[in-house]
Amino acid sequence: xxxxxxGQGWMQILSQSFTTPAELPFVLSKRSLSVEKLVRLAQTSxxxxxxxxxxxxxxxxxxxxxxxxxxxQASASPHNHGFSKGLIWFVQxxxxxxxxxxxxxxxxxxxxxxxxxxxxxxxxxxxxIHSCCPVKDGVSLHIYSPAIQKMKVWDLKxxxxxxxxxxxxxxxxKDLKLIANRVKWx
Numbered sequence: 001x002x003x004x005x006x007g008q009g010w011m012q013i014l015s016q017s018f019t020t021p022a023e024l025p026f027v028l029s030k031r032s033l034s035v036e037k038l039v040r041l042a043q044t045s046x047x048x049x050x051x052x053x054x055x056x057x058x059x060x061x062x063x064x065x066x067x068x069x070x071x072x073q074a075s076a077s078p079h080n081h082g083f084s085k086g087l088i089w090f091v092q093x094x095x096x097x098x099x100x101x102x103x104x105x106x107x108x109x110x111x112x113x114x115x116x117x118x119x120x121x122x123x124x125x126x127x128x129i130h131s132c133c134p135v136k137d138g139v140s141l142h143i144y145s146p147a148i149q150k151m152k153v154w155d156l157k158x159x160x161x162x163x164x165x166x167x168x169x170x171x172x173x174k175d176l177k178l179i180a181n182r183v184k185w186x
Contacts, residue, residue: 011062059147082127089140097132098113162181162182
């Protein structure tokens with residue numbers, strides 16, 4: 001956990017940056033959250049079993065701040081963020097983001113992948129389905145409001161949509177206790 005910022009500080013950062021996402025790195029640097037510090041923190045969350053390691057920096061009902069350490073070209077499963085909106089800062093490494101639409105029992109790609117260079121910031125809209133993948137290794141900072149609840153992950157192999165536990169990342173969990181609900185596709 002970062003003790004430098006309270007929940008109010010994170011809410012202020014999100015509010016200040018949501019209208020101009022590119023300002024997020026500047027806003028955080030003014031609060032002593034440098035790229036170097038975030039990369040160091042992310043190293044402790046590296047995980048071999050999932051596409052990225054998760055480190056929760058702050059969480060309250062109103063806001064969730066998560067740091068991700070991505071493995072080489074490991075893609076998140078298509079997922080949404082429930083009713084949350086927010087920002088993703090691609091702190092280290094270039095990333096590709098793909099959007100999807102789920103309609104008539106099929107998950108379909110929506111447009112071409114969007115490329116994000118290191119340092120870019122993406123907006124997250126509630127209920128949008130997307131997937132991110134680093135070009136090489138990567139680190140990203142995610143700020144969501146409210147805190148993620150009832151995130152859905154689309155399992156392409158088994159043709160089902162999973163509602164996962166709040167502590168689960170954007171992947172098909174191996175631990176079945178992290179799956180709150182399953183809905184088979186047509």
